[in-house]
Amino acid sequence: xxxxxxxxxxxxxxxxxxxxxxxxxxxxxxxxxxxxQYVSQVLIPTEKVYQIRNGKKFTKERSCMPGYILIEAxxxxxxxxxxxxxxxxxxxxxxxxxxxxxxxxxxxxxILGSVDELIExxxxxxTPYLVNESVKVISGPFSGLIxxxxxxxxxxxxxxxxxxxxxxxxxxxxxxxxxxxE
Numbered sequence: 001x002x003x004x005x006x007x008x009x010x011x012x013x014x015x016x017x018x019x020x021x022x023x024x025x026x027x028x029x030x031x032x033x034x035x036x037q038y039v040s041q042v043l044i045p046t047e048k049v050y051q052i053r054n055g056k057k058f059t060k061e062r063s064c065m066p067g068y069i070l071i072e073a074x075x076x077x078x079x080x081x082x083x084x085x086x087x088x089x090x091x092x093x094x095x096x097x098x099x100x101x102x103x104x105x106x107x108x109x110x111i112l113g114s115v116d117e118l119i120e121x122x123x124x125x126x127t128p129y130l131v132n133e134s135v136k137v138i139s140g141p142f143s144g145l146i147x148x149x150x151x152x153x154x155x156x157x158x159x160x161x162x163x164x165x166x167x168x169x170x171x172x173x174x175x176x177x178x179x180x181x182e
Contacts, residue, residue, distance in 0.1 A: 008072070011068050012091075037074075042071050044070075130152065135182055136179065137174065159174050
């Protein structure tokens with residue numbers, strides 16, 4: 001690999017939903033040709049989210065910046081052209097003169113730092129609950145009861161749900177994982 005001082009971060013625009021495929025194409029090209037001398041890293045900022053379906057928790061990764069890929073490269077000669085011609089790539093984030101704009105290191109650190117924060121915080125709920133929505137308790141001692149959401153605390157991932165127990169309205173504090181939408 002040549003000097004790392006010539007490597008800068010750029011934003012490659014891709015068709016939304018095809019970011020992983022573009023990364024796969026570029027990494028395959030890096031293995032099969034001399035592209036690895038000019039491209040050091042290809043990153044897709046992602047976050048883990050979960051969704052509850054039929055009482056089961058499903059985890060998946062989704063892109064924080066749909067349609068964008070970060071690439072650390074030394075863009076000289078035909079390298080920008082080769083990257084633009086990758087399937088599902090729209091082009092670089094660039095000036096009107098069609099020259100790719102390098103991203104400031106502080107911006108890259110901010111983007112990568114926010115991704116690290118999301119990993120540390122944990123998973124985010126993909127379908128948050130809303131006040132006055134009807135939910136069914138699916139676990140715990142009150143399993144099977146149906147109630148109405150009074151308060152949502154997304155920071156704690158908790159809900160205050162009003163249920164009828166022996167004909168009286170009773171507030172319950174439940175986690176997002178203990179209920180499902182009715």
